[in-house]
Amino acid sequence: MSELIDDLYRLGxxxxxxxxxxxxxxxxxxxxxxxxxxxxxANRRKLSVIIVGTGLAGSSAAATLGEAGYHVKxxxxxxxxxxxxxxxxQGGINAAKNYNDDGDSVYRLFYDTxxxxxxxxxENNVYRLAEVSNxxxxxxxxxxxxxxxxxxxxxxxxxxxxxxxxxTFYARGQTGQQLLIGAYQxxxxxxxxxTVTAYTRHEMLEVIVVDxxxxxxxxxxxxxxxxxxxxxxxxxxxxxxxGNVFFLSTNAMGCNVTATWRAHRKGAYFAxxxxxxxxxxCIPVAGDYQSKLTLMSESLRNDGRIWVPKNxxxxxxxxxxxxxxxxxxxxxxxxxxxxxxxxxxxxSRQAKNVCDDGRGVGPxxxxxxxxxxxxxxxxxxxxxxxxxxxxxxxxxxxxxxxTGESPYEVPMRIYPAVHYTMGGLxxxxxxxxxxxxxxxxxxxNFSDHGANRLGASSLMQCLADGYFVLPNTIRNYLASxxxxxxxxxxPEVLQAQADVRERLDKLLSINGDRTVDSFHxxxxxxxxxxxxxxxxxxxxxxxxxxxxxxxxxxxxxVRVLGSADTLxxxxxxxxxxxxxxxxGELMCIDALHRRESCGGHFRAxxxxxxxxxxxxxxxxxxxxxxQFSGNEAGGPDAPILHKEDxxxxxxxxxxxxxx
Amino acid sequence: MNLTLQIWRQDGPNAQGSMVTYPxxxxxxxxxxxxxxxxxxxxxxxxxxxxxxFDSDCRxxxxxxxxxxxxxxxxxxxxxxxxxxxxxxxxxxxxxxxEPWRAAAFPPVRDLIVDRSALDRVIQAGGYVSVNTGAxxxxxxxxxxxxxxxxxxxxxxxxGCGACVAACPNASxxxxxxxxxxxxxxxxxxxxxxxxxxxxxxxQHDAEDFGGCQNLGECAAxxxxxxxxxxxxxxxxxxxxxxxxxx
Numbered sequence: 001m002s003e004l005i006d007d008l009y010r011l012g013x014x015x016x017x018x019x020x021x022x023x024x025x026x027x028x029x030x031x032x033x034x035x036x037x038x039x040x041x042a043n044r045r046k047l048s049v050i051i052v053g054t055g056l057a058g059s060s061a062a063a064t065l066g067e068a069g070y071h072v073k074x075x076x077x078x079x080x081x082x083x084x085x086x087x088x089x090q091g092g093i094n095a096a097k098n099y100n101d102d103g104d105s106v107y108r109l110f111y112d113t114x115x116x117x118x119x120x121x122x123e124n125n126v127y128r129l130a131e132v133s134n135x136x137x138x139x140x141x142x143x144x145x146x147x148x149x150x151x152x153x154x155x156x157x158x159x160x161x162x163x164x165x166x167x168t169f170y171a172r173g174q175t176g177q178q179l180l181i182g183a184y185q186x187x188x189x190x191x192x193x194x195t196v197t198a199y200t201r202h203e204m205l206e207v208i209v210v211d212x213x214x215x216x217x218x219x220x221x222x223x224x225x226x227x228x229x230x231x232x233x234x235x236x237x238x239x240x241x242x243g244n245v246f247f248l249s250t251n252a253m254g255c256n257v258t259a260t261w262r263a264h265r266k267g268a269y270f271a272x273x274x275x276x277x278x279x280x281x282c283i284p285v286a287g288d289y290q291s292k293l294t295l296m297s298e299s300l301r302n303d304g305r306i307w308v309p310k311n312x313x314x315x316x317x318x319x320x321x322x323x324x325x326x327x328x329x330x331x332x333x334x335x336x337x338x339x340x341x342x343x344x345x346x347x348s349r350q351a352k353n354v355c356d357d358g359r360g361v362g363p364x365x366x367x368x369x370x371x372x373x374x375x376x377x378x379x380x381x382x383x384x385x386x387x388x389x390x391x392x393x394x395x396x397x398x399x400x401x402x403t404g405e406s407p408y409e410v411p412m413r414i415y416p417a418v419h420y421t422m423g424g425l426x427x428x429x430x431x432x433x434x435x436x437x438x439x440x441x442x443x444x445n446f447s448d449h450g451a452n453r454l455g456a457s458s459l460m461q462c463l464a465d466g467y468f469v470l471p472n473t474i475r476n477y478l479a480s481x482x483x484x485x486x487x488x489x490x491p492e493v494l495q496a497q498a499d500v501r502e503r504l505d506k507l508l509s510i511n512g513d514r515t516v517d518s519f520h521x522x523x524x525x526x527x528x529x530x531x532x533x534x535x536x537x538x539x540x541x542x543x544x545x546x547x548x549x550x551x552x553x554x555x556x557x558v559r560v561l562g563s564a565d566t567l568x569x570x571x572x573x574x575x576x577x578x579x580x581x582x583x584g585e586l587m588c589i590d591a592l593h594r595r596e597s598c599g600g601h602f603r604a605x606x607x608x609x610x611x612x613x614x615x616x617x618x619x620x621x622x623x624x625x626x627q628f629s630g631n632e633a634g635g636p637d638a639p640i641l642h643k644e645d646x647x648x649x650x651x652x653x654x655x656x657x658x659x
Numbered sequence: 660m661n662l663t664l665q666i667w668r669q670d671g672p673n674a675q676g677s678m679v680t681y682p683x684x685x686x687x688x689x690x691x692x693x694x695x696x697x698x699x700x701x702x703x704x705x706x707x708x709x710x711x712x713f714d715s716d717c718r719x720x721x722x723x724x725x726x727x728x729x730x731x732x733x734x735x736x737x738x739x740x741x742x743x744x745x746x747x748x749x750x751x752x753x754x755x756x757x758e759p760w761r762a763a764a765f766p767p768v769r770d771l772i773v774d775r776s777a778l779d780r781v782i783q784a785g786g787y788v789s790v791n792t793g794a795x796x797x798x799x800x801x802x803x804x805x806x807x808x809x810x811x812x813x814x815x816x817x818x819g820c821g822a823c824v825a826a827c828p829n830a831s832x833x834x835x836x837x838x839x840x841x842x843x844x845x846x847x848x849x850x851x852x853x854x855x856x857x858x859x860x861x862x863q864h865d866a867e868d869f870g871g872c873q874n875l876g877e878c879a880a881x882x883x884x885x886x887x888x889x890x891x892x893x894x895x896x897x898x899x900x901x902x903x904x905x906x
Contacts, residue, residue, distance in 0.1 A: 060792075063792065064791075064792040067791045067792060078716060078722075078724060079714065079724065079774070079775055079776065080723075080775065080776065080778065080779050080819065081779070082723070082779070082819055083716055083717075083722040083723060083724045084722075085716070085717060085722070087717065087721055087722050087818075088717045088719050088721050088722065097798075097799075099799065135793070135795070137798045138795040138796065138797055138798045139790070139792060139793075139795045140798075141795065141798040141801060141848070142788065142790040142794070142795035142796065142798075142801075142848055143787070143788050143790055143795075143848070144787075144788045144811070144842065144843050144846050144848045144849055146808055146811040146812040146815050146842065146846070147808075148808070149802075149803055149805055149808040150805070151805050152802070153802030153803050153804055153805065153808075154799050154802060155798060155799055171812060171815075172812065174721070174816065177721055177816075177818070178812075178815060181815065184782075185782060185786055185787035185788075186787060186790075186792075188779060188782045188783045188786070188787060189783070189787045189789060191779075191783050192783040192784065198779070200776065200779075223768055223769075250719075252716040252717040252718070252722060253715055253716050253717075253718060254716050286689050287687055287689060287690075289687060289690055289694050289697070289698060290694065291691075291693070291694050291697055291718060292718045292719075294718075294719050295719075398719070398720065398743070401720075401739060401743050401745070402743070402745070404745075404747065467792045467793075468792070468793075471792070515701055515704045515705065517697070517701060518701075559704060559705075561704060561707065561708075561709050561710075562709050566670070566671065566769070567671075567712055567768060567769045567772065569710065569712055570704065570709075570710060
């Protein structure tokens with residue numbers, strides 16, 4: 001065992017993806033599909049797969065594997081698969097169709113995504129993503145997804161942050177909803193056909209590992225409280241991201257890390273946990289009671305102009321009374337080539353900078369104004385109100401409903417908020433984790449977005465994984481099955497059940513003074529303050545201490561009422577917050593060890609003279625994959641860091657500049 | 660604001676339920692209705708009482724998970740979801756009743772939560788286009804007139820919350836069905852299964868104990884996504900057409 005570094009972690013052996021084929025990058029996926037073993041249709045009926053999560057990745061994978069003839073069990077904590085949080089994605093989905101003949105190509109989508117991810121994603125995976133992007137659009141259109149169309153009846157496109165071509169397909173401001181409904185319907189079709197069994201209001205609480213392979217899960221029926229054992233030949237986690245570790249985020253209330261964290265504790269490495277995307281266009285926080293933050297689609301930046309007053313004295317004025325010459329369109333000023341369409345990390349940090357400079361707008365929360373204007377008055381004089389309504393109407397309505405102000409009349413106010421997590425379970429080219437037979441898809445894995453996710457690429461990745469990648473890679477694993485049946489009373493199964501039961505009983509028996517939510521909010525404050533938009537060595541060390549003592553208090557003083565054998569929402573939340581309390585510490589350790597700025601990770605100690613993020617490719621061009629190393633009393637023992645060197649053969653590492 | 664809440668409490672599907680009164684104070688008008696319930700629940704836990712169980716998830720008005728009859732109206736006095744209903748819609752001193760959706764097809768689960776899986780089974784009966792992954796033609800080979808695309812989109816905005824059923828005196832699910840029938844029926848992709856779809860979905864609708872439609876329009880009035888009532892006309896038209904074509 002290596003020595004303790006920074007008193008926090010140990011260094012383990014390097015790790016590498018060994019499954020991607022060699023050769024020209026444009027041939028690799030084709031080669032992989034050919035090299036992967038086939039399973040003949042008669043044998044597929046003998047094989048079973050568990051899929052946790054029914055968002056874009058989970059439902060599309062369930063539909064596709066069901067169509068292929070495997071037995072699929074699908075799990076979600078909501079009352080219907082259609083409610084998964086992919087449904088709230090608004091802006092659009094990228095594809096390299098080049099319908100506008102504006103110079104787009106698979107290679108350019110690949111290039112933009114690697115650059116946009118600040119050179120911390122894997123070339124092979126990203127190229128494949130760009131390659132299958134076009135098939136996604138075909139598939140969704142065939143399912144009846146009502147994408148926007150022009151008057152000629154063809155598909156319409158718009159552009160998104162970080163790119164200079166219009167490659168984003170959209171369905172007004174509800175692209176995620178329409179894509180998810182498409183995947184959900186495809187999955188329900190398989191439910192009717194009997195190939196997919198859907199378990200709703202079920203929460204996965206443990207992975208069953210037998211002889212080193214993932215063979216099933218323990219799930220709690222959230223209505224009856226019954227702990228169920230489900231066994232299969234392979235397990236797929238498509239359970240989304242962990243942004244709710246910050247309490248306030250754009251995630252749905254139920255989004256949690258439990259599925260991936262339980263897998264991590266069973267041996268799956270967790271990669272780049274500190275990469276959190278802070279989305280620049282959210283409605284600012286209004287008060288302490290607030291339960292979540294609402295995202296305004298990034299597509300608004302196509303026509304809205306972002307500004308703050310040049311003078312601090314103007315911050316309280318009605319924005320319509322501030323003349324043009326007294327406005328600072330700071331993104332257009334600093335980044336003339338990209339203007340308001342700079343990538344999310346840059347737009348977010350610049351918003352923070354101008355607010356830190358005392359030029360924020362909107363109501364004071366504490367002693368600080370957190371808001372910048374997103375102004376449509378130029379667009380309204382250029383286009384009709386009807387044209388604006390056609391493009392953004394539902395977003396404007398949503399904004400007005402929440403704030404009580406009309407964006408047609410007064411500029412919107414926006415501020416960055418936690419949105420998407422680029423980290424997740426470490427997977428190889430086949431999307432297999434370090435536990436054989438355990439796969440991770442969509443936001444639950446780490447590989448495609450690097451340190452920053454470009455707009456309209458999450459929907460693309462989730463559907464790419466679910467419809468096209470996973471069904472082709474898991475086949476290679478399933479071809480060696482069916483695996484030896486696991487008995488319902490095998491020691492590994494009984495142990496997993498006992499662990500879950502013990503944990504639930506413990507949470508119910510503490511009967512302390514504090515509610516689960518109060519712990520969650522406190523954790524969120526710590527994470528936002530010290531592991532949010534800007535991180536420092538000192539702050540992160542402080543956060544680790546704070547989280548450790550908060551976790552200690554949680555297990556001594558949390559109050560969870562009721563019992564485990566009924567619907568008990570406090571108990572559900574308590575289990576999730578307990579996992580967030582462990583993940584939060586790992587995020588801070590990961591952030592602390594990465595002494596560079598890149599993408600969604602901005603280290604104050606690592607910046608250029610003009611305040612831009614400064615990467616350190618010499619030392620940090622790797623994926624940080626963390627291994628769980630057992631439990632000490634009160635929390636996890638020092639985790640072990642395995643580095644996967646990122647090798648760029650096709651794209652040259654460059655300082656990322658949008659100026 | 661200070662308010663008096665009268666909330667339906669029911670321990671389980673077969674338990675006897677009753678209305679329980681809770682006063683709440685210091686409610687900000689910027690809170691959503693669900694955040695107001697969060698505040699109530701925090702205070703109940705502190706007092707050692709079990710919190711009120713209710714459904715919610717995205718809290719952005721899009722997932723369709725939240726429900727609640729508020730003062731007898733589905734999602735309350737505004738045409739929106741409960742998560743997007745703000746306390747500025749109420750006045751200081753108001754008494755507000757909060758109940759679960761009521762419909763034979765939506766059996767109670769606990770407190771304000773009901774089981775809406777009947778809607779999933781209606782979709783399973785035919786609310787899709789049958790196309791296996793990988794079998795799709797190039798997207799732009801299929802042209803859709805903009806008016807059709809827009810009409811399909813308007814119908815496709817249904818979030819499956821069940822407010823239409825809860826608002827209907829007959830607890831009919833016809834607006835939900837009509838929305839799906841219209842969405843897929845407006846598009847060329849949906850044509851080959853059009854006749855079979857409407858028959859299968861209607862049969863499932865009836866099997867789930869949803870009531871009959873008398874065209875009262877309460878459903879469309881309560882729909883947070885403003886699905887137009889005429890999707891039910893479309894449904895009826897498609898149904899009649901399916902009978903003719905079967906002859």
